Amino acid sequence: MTFDSFVKQYTADMQTRIKENTWATKEHIIRTKIIPYFGKQKMSSITAQQIITWQNELMNYKDENGKSLSPVYLKTINNQLSAIFITTQYGITISVITLAKRLAVWGKRKTER
Numbered sequence: 001m002t003f004d005s006f007v008k009q010y011t012a013d014m015q016t017r018i019k020e021n022t023w024a025t026k027e028h029i030i031r032t033k034i035i036p037y038f039g040k041q042k043m044s045s046i047t048a049q050q051i052i053t054w055q056n057e058l059m060n061y062k063d064e065n066g067k068s069l070s071p072v073y074l075k076t077i078n079n080q081l082s083a084i085f086i087t088t089q090y091g092i093t094i095s096v097i098t099l100a101k102r103l104a105v106w107g108k109r110k111t112e113r
Contacts, residue, residue: 003046004039010084029080033058038081051081 007030015023037054038046058077062068069077 001043002039003041003043004035006043007035007039007084026080029077030084033077034081034084 011027011030014026018026037057038050041050055074055078058069058074060068
């Protein structure tokens with residue numbers, strides 16, 4: 001099963017459980033940030049290295065004005081990918097699920113109290 005095919009099933013299952021505005025945000029992230037990279041890949045073939053490469057591309061992204069994505073938005077994108085993997089566990093090894101959940105602290109953590 002391709003990632004794109006699974007996301008269609010994920011959408012059918014999750015869309016009715018989430019408020020409309022929340023779903024609109026998730027759907028935008030999936031459509032613009034995740035599907036373009038993972039869409040045609042088989043779920044069972046997605047590797048930790050591919051996730052790291054995707055994360056690096058997002059961290060290095062700059063728009064036409066030279067502005068990068070905020071650390072909070074990067075974390076939101078990564079959390080959505082993690083949610084999809086956790087929901088499925090279809091053909092994905094636990095190490096990849098764990099990686100998607102824990103990998104890449106997007107930006108610097110504030111240590112101020």
